[in-house]
Structure formats: C-alpha cells, structure tokens
Amino acid sequence: MDAALKNTLRANPCGKHRHLIIAQAAEVSFCLGLARQIPSSEKQFMNARGFLCSTVFVLLALAASVCAQDVKVDYNHHANFSQYHTYSWERIKTTDPLWQSRIQDAVDHALQSKGWQRVDSGGDVALTAVGSARDQREYQTFYDGMGGWRWGGFGETTTQVVNYPVGSLVLDFYDAHSKQLIWRGVSQEALSNKPEKNEKKLDKAVDKMLDHFPPK
Secondary structure, three states, X not given: OOHHHHHHHHHOOOHHHHHHHHHHHHHHHHHHHHHHOOOOOHHHHHHHHHHHHHHHHHHHHHHHHHHOOEEEEEEOOOOOHHHOXXXXXXXXXXXXXXXXXXXXXXXXXXXXXXXXXXXXOOOOEEEEEEEOOOOOHHHHHHHHOOOOOEOOOOOOOOXXXXXXXXXXXXXXXXXXXXXXXXXXXXXXXXXXXXXXXXXXXXXXXXXXXXXXXXXX
C-alpha cells in the first residue's frame, strides 16, 4: 500500500468503518500500480497523474462520508410539540463527568435558540442524556434506573433491550406530566476516549439531532 495512504488510514481509523476505507485504499493502490506501467512520455504522465488525482480525491471523499457521524431521530407523531415551551434536566450520565456539563451546554444552546426556556424543575419537558465511551452495558444500566419513565418507545411501540454502540450519545425528551417519551435522538461515534476531540464532536452531534426540532 502506498505510504501516503497508510498515513491517511492512521489519521482516520474510523472504528467499525476501517475495513471500508482499507478497501478504498486498495483501489487507489491498484490505480498507482497501473500508472507505473504507463510509458513515461510527458503527455501520458500528465494524463495519468490527472486521472489518479481525481480517483484519490473521490475515494477520500467517500472515506470521509463513511466516517461521518450517524444521527437518527424519532418522535411521537401524536405529540403536540407546540404546547411545550420550557424544559428541565431530569438525569444525565456519561463516562466522563466533564461531558455532562458540555452536553447540557450544547443542548441548552440549541433549544434556547428555538425559543425554549430552561427551568430548574417543573418544565413542560424532562430531558435525559446518556453516553459511554467504554462499556455498552452503561446504557442498559441507565434506563434500568429510569423507574416510572416510559423510555421504551412511543405509544405501543416498546424496546426491550438497549443496544446502542459504545460512543453513542442518546438524548431523550419526555412529557413531564405523562412521563411518556416524546422524542429521541441518537448520535453514534459522538463520544471517544480522546477529550480534545469530544467537544467538537458533541456540538456537531447535538446540532444535527436538533436541526429540525421541534417536529411539525
């Protein structure tokens, strides 16, 4: 494999998507091998170089899209979101306690920009958030401790097993009166064991989750 491509892979491991990037890198290496067999006249060399540059650009762009955060949002389609104007934080749990205030800050900023107001308690909507960078079981433990809150799904749809990949950030909104889940956002690969990268990843994850909030 070409040395430059090896450096790219080391700089962009992308977790579970690494095998896809390796396959793309192999295609680039194949193109480079073909280029070495092309006669070395200046015109042919320039054509080959242009072709390879275009190929590398396209493949790296595909690799970047593979590495992008996977964000999913769902909500109770029977809920009237226009009746909600205030919110309170009910519970938040993360591997690193420092992430808790960062998640709150990111969510507060996004919601307040949409006209929602945070109150210490008694808000129209109760918010929870959970994220782990090490242990998948932390998600199940978190929801096991949510006694009385109908976190399993919307209406009659329920989820018996919490099976979020490590590194996911899960943000839940509940109707504070009924304790029924009304909105959920999940961003995979939002958290990592590298603190210097987490703040930007968290901001991006929250922005994407709440981009079209509230549902209309």
